[in-house]
Amino acid sequence: MGPEDWKMKHIEGTIDPILTPLQQLQAAGKTEHGFPLWRATGDDPAFLCRIDPIPGGWYQLDLRVDVVSGRLSTPCLYVDYGQGFSEAGKIEFAVDVGAGGRFDGNMVVMFPAPVVALRFDPTIMKAKLGLPNPRLHRLGRVEAARRLVADGLRARTGFQARMRFVLEILRRGVSGGRRALGDFLYASSRVHHHRSMDPLDYGRWLDTYGSLPGATETSGSETGTAGPLVSVVMPTYNTPERWLRRCIESVREQTYTNWELCIADDASPQPHVARILDEYARLDPRVRYVVRDTNGHISHASNTALDIARGEYIALLDHDDELHPRALQEMMSGFAAHPRWRMAYSDEDKIDDQGMRFDPYFKPDWNHDLLLSHNCVSHFGVYERALVESVGRFRGGFEGSQDWDLALRCIEQLDSDQIGHVPHVLYHWRAIPGSTALAPGEKNYAHLAAMKSLQSHLERVGRDAEVMEIPRHPGNYRIRNALPAQPPKVSVVIATRDRSELLSMAVRGILQDTDYPDLEVVIVDNGSVERRTLDYLARMTQDSRVRVIRHGAPFNYSELNNLGVKHASGEVICLLNNDIEVTSPDWLKEMVSQALRPDIGAVGAMLYFPDGTIQHAGIVLGFNGVAVSAYGGRPKGWFGHMFRARLLQNYSAVTAACMVLRKSLYEDVGGLDEGLAVAYNDVDLCLRIHARGYRNLWTPYSELVHHESASRGPDDVPERRERFLHEVNIMKERWPRIIARDPAYSPNLAIVGDTFDYAFPPRHKD
Incomplete structure (x- = not known):
């Protein structure tokens, strides 16, 4: 279709956008109602609009979205007032609707200046959406105010709430004039619209379980x-x-x-x-x-x-x-x-x-x-x-x-x-x-007192760290540890077989793109036969920072890593898959600074799939049987339940695709269990560390890309399925209590479907 992307038709004061994809959108036919069906293929789908300038002012936006699969989450309209698209020109709708649902929006929006172009981003995750063409109606100030008042009254239940709203309208109008009144009505509509949305249906959960099940x-x-x-x-x-x-x-x-x-x-x-x-x-x-x-x-x-x-x-x-x-x-x-x-x-x-x-x-x-x-x-x-x-x-x-x-x-x-x-x-x-x-930002003194409280705690316990604000998210903080003046040597252990393009990506990221001052790479080659890989390994042995260990036995992830750790000379070990891509230079500093804390065991990182969705943000035990990665498949930047997808915290386990811990601790607990050749050996290691009284930790401040198991191939052949089921049974027999009740995960949250959804029903101990 052309660059118009959203072609605007002006008909009797009504503007009819025609949706055309800009990025991460594919036409997918029609819905049962005959609406165009679009498949969002990434976390940033967008429709673009080039228009002749339309005047600023008040408009009603009529928007309908049918969610066929995936999720409609936080759609937004970007407005170009002549300086391009930016966050300053963003109108966000606090909407979260799951598959089978529908969003009907008749919202009043305000453009403070003439509009040059519009961009509509329907969601922040993969989904299939039915979207009839939206519509904009130009409104006068009086009509806009009337509709905002009507929306405000509908959003409030009870006579007293409505009367307070009306009295506040009068107060704002008398004290601040038309501008103050308009600002109040518009802000009020946004707040109530946000609070009315309950994507996980807490009201239904309360109706069923609000009497404290299991209490x-x-x-x-x-x-x-x-x-x-x-x-x-x-x-x-x-x-x-x-x-x-x-x-x-x-x-x-x-x-x-x-x-x-x-x-x-x-x-x-x-x-x-x-x-x-x-x-x-x-x-x-x-x-x-x-x-x-x-x-x-x-x-x-x-x-x-x-x-x-x-x-x-x-x-x-x-x-x-x-x-x-x-x-x-x-x-x-x-x-x-x-x-x-x-x-x-x-x-x-x-x-x-x-x-x-x-x-x-x-x-x-x-x-x-x-x-x-x-x-x-x-x-x-x-x-x-x-x-x-x-x-x-x-x-x-x-x-x-x-x-x-x-x-x-x-x-x-x-x-x-x-x-x-x-x-x-x-x-x-x-x-x-x-x-x-x-x-949380309502009381600035509370924010300052929180930082003071945290810093004084760190000083009392003798921890060399600083308290950092998380911008735009008051009430949430980052504790960043200082490394010793002479940081310990880190041995990065990588088990591999062939696929030199993956291995070279990982090694290059460590040696060239990581700013840690003292490290070595220990490559454990599990019988590579490709000439390119063998030539690459031969070249790598010329680098004093790289050691290559040969091991021709059948694939056993635990055995390969244990062998690599045995040959490692570093005080700190980093287990790293051969398909990890380094994207930020300070990833290892962050992980080592946490792993050196005497009460911390294994440290895990934030891992993304190549398409930008989350692969690993800690591990939830008991989910789908044994364990899964938290927030798997959610888009990059996902906040999580109470912002937990963006906060440093303890998990019972983290993945060995990128795991950092002290070598002495690794050896003390016996390393990876070689009886768990492929699955859950990292979870088992973490649980043995946890049983010794250490806290495993996940940090969102170390971010990498994981091309998951790209060198191993699928696990759907009969032999691999049988081995996987055997390892599942080992875990269930060895760790029944903690798998049944993960202390890092609430019994009020789901163990099927998506992590951190509400549990129907909750699970409680007797």
Whole structure:
């Protein structure tokens, strides 16, 4: 078709785009409704539009997409105002629809200047989509405002929510004029549109499993009389009456009865706060409060609440949030079942001003390095009172991150088995304007306090590392370790056979494109016969940094790598497949800096397929039987559940396609099991390392491309299938408990389909 790509027809104020592919799109026939069907072949499909300039202003965009296969995820419109396409001219629609679904969008969009061209990117992953031609209608300001108001009212349920919206419209219009009103309406439409989307159908999950499947069924009275006293500590300050009452009522609704609610009001100038606290204290003797004479901010107020607490355990609650009715019961059942626990946390979700719950965080069990990436303990944290006192309570100067700072100081005193996780959603974080639940960047002081908390933790434990912000993702951080002044020698062990074009790509990437100062390459040749490969290996032996070991026995990945490690002279080992392509020079520095930490075992990297989709982002145990790579097939840049696809964290296992660890540790656990010739030998190695008390770790900051098993061929011949099933049985017999319940993966998340989807039903321990 020509370069027009989106040819625009102007008919009576209506603009009818004709979709034409620019990149990563193939025509695939028609849908059952007769719409053009397109196959997105990569993670950046796009339609381009060249048009005569159209005036800036308000438009209604009518867009329909039928999802035949794959997923419609985050479609966006790029607008060229004369300087080319850029992120500054991007209009993103927070849409995520799975196969068989349909997106019907009638959205108001605003172009602040004349438009030269448009580009439509329908999704960020492979998919098959039916797209009738979209349509743009020019709107006047009054009509645009009318439609935005109508959309806003439809998005809000309940008379009070709608009245607040109307009053806010009036306030914005009076205080800021037409421009401020237009900005508010447009921003409001985007926020509510985003929050209305629930790609994994949390509402349906809650309807089915919100009563805490698998949870302890002990009655509240039995648990309450037998269990220890829990002091729920809550600072308040100018809390809106509606949320303060709801918060207190959520404590009074607890099925666990042996609690006290200890409230410290931080000298709220609004008189209703003290009045409500006094009302509840008279109503229920378990509600106790004190009003501070002066405002000291949240850390000091929390300590004041601690002053009146008498419980053996301390539970933390924010003044406008809610507890699930069984929150205390489930937590104390967990402590009773695990006598070594001294602190514990639960899963959580968010709740809006209409009581709608969304955006759950289904957390892993204790994950040390994830806590240093973001506050995965947070809500609902419960601590042994003696532990909180021993670390000095809450610290002034860390306001906004005081609970994270407390958790970091507590874990420094504990062993990993003293930190518990109750995998139920027990806490509902209020998402209203000004709350960090709605947007972590709402409170800049909290962001600064978080960085200060993390850095002070690193200094206390003697770790030479720096805290780095992750741009545009507040609340998430990177901890970058420093290498020693004299970094240790690294031996990169590569098992190979023929396919010299792959091997040379891998070796060239190590020797020429990697900026690590001291390394060697140990090539273990498993009977190559191709002349090109033999000539290449002969040339490589002339390089002092390369050693070639010959091994003609039948292929056994474990045996080949063990042989390579035996001949390695480095203090650190890197197991690397012969089909790995180096794409960033600092990949090895990052992995070695983590592997040198004395408490860390194996370190894995972020690996991509050549088409840019994720091949490996850690390994999830129990998925499809034994194990799979996390986020496999997702597009590059995928955030993952609660941003976990972009954060340094602990996994039970990582792939040996690119694995770094200390040679002494490799030898101490016996290397790869040669009884597992092909499959799961890396998982088995990681689990033996884990069993010795080390934490395996995955870093997204070391990125490479994996041309997976390109030199081995398929595994679908009968002999290979039989061997694979044999190795599956070995793993299931050797590691039944951890495969059934991977501590790095929530039982509320799926073990079939796609990793990190919601589990239907969840899996819980007895």
